[in-house]
Every structure is written in structure tokens, then in C-alpha cells.
Amino acid sequence: MHTPSHESPEAQVPRIAPEVVGEARREHEPRLTGFARRILRDIVRAGDVVQDTFLALARQPAAPDLRPRMAPWLFTVCRRKALSELRRDARYASLEHAPEPADAAADPARALVRGEDHRRVLALVDGLPAAQREVVRLRFQEDFSYEEIAAVTERSVSHVGVLLHQAMQSLRRDWRGKTTV
Secondary structure (H helix, E strand, C coil): CCCCCCCCHHHHCCECCHHHHHHHHHHHHHHHHHHHHHHHCCHHHHHHHHHHHHHHHHHCECCCCCHHHHHHHHHHHHHHHHHHHHHHHCCHHHHHCCCCCHHHHCCHHHHHHCCHHHHHHHHHHHCCCHHHHHHHHHHHHCCCCHHHHHHHHCCCHHHHHHHHHHHHHHHHHHHHHHHCC
8 A cells, every 4th residue: 555655746856965065065155155246236145145046056956967067057046046136126226336345345465466457457347238247257257168157147158259259348448548548
């Protein structure tokens, strides 16, 4: 006689091992937090989004093929959750121009490393359209490949290339304009 299980069908699916989630957290949490903070302009909310991202990972069915593509998967989930946060509270427009959180200047060692040119480049990147700004940050701050950026942003690899090309042209033009004044 078959006795019905009290577990939901989801509970019967093997999940990703906790040690894999822990390893992913140790390896990717700082970069994910920075990524989410740049989207949300709020370190506390970024931490919440990153926590939700790792909870989503823990709920994933066991998949041996996820490890090689762990970073793009995590960044995609994190990006979606951060953008959902922005949509939910309808503050996107005002946050787009918000000042950097105070914690960005709290580390004196980082402040010494950042020179005037670095600040100027970041200001120029902040002035790019949102899609270009996102792919530039993923490429140069997170060191993602075009394929990984395409996966994270849900764009084609060729569209990522076009966005990066347009962004670099704008940055070069704006850099020349700022240095000759």
C-alpha cells in the first residue's frame, strides 16, 4: 500500500549542496554586493538582495554543470532582484542621481589608491546611458566576458559588443573634452 508523502514535490528534488552555496558565497559575495550597491545606491538593500540571491541558489536543484557558470548565474539573479527592488518602490529615477553612500569613502586605503583620473573616469561612466554603464561595469569592474555579460543582461553577445563600443567611444570623446579644458 502506498502512503502519501507529506512533502511537497519541491522538497523531494535534491538541492545544491550547502558547501557549494558556502563556497559560492565566499567567492562571489563581495563582488555581488558591490554590483547590487551600484544598482540600488544603498548598501543595506544591496546586502538584502545578495542574501536573496544566495537563498535562490540554495533552492536550486542540484546541477553539476552550474559551477562553471556560477558567477554569471549569480550576477543574473542578483541583477533581476535589484531591478525588481527598484521597480517595486518606484524610486528608480531619484536613485539614479543619488550620491554614493558614505561607506564608499570610509576606507582610507581605497581613497589613497583612487587618483584624480580614476574619479574622473568613474564620473564619465556614471554619465553613460544605463545600458552602456551596466555593460562597462560588468566588463571592467567585474572582468566578465562578452558571453557572461550577455547572460547577465539577457542581451545578445553582439548587442553587448555594440553597447561596449558605443560606451568606449563616448568615454574617449568625453575624456578628451575634459582634459583639454
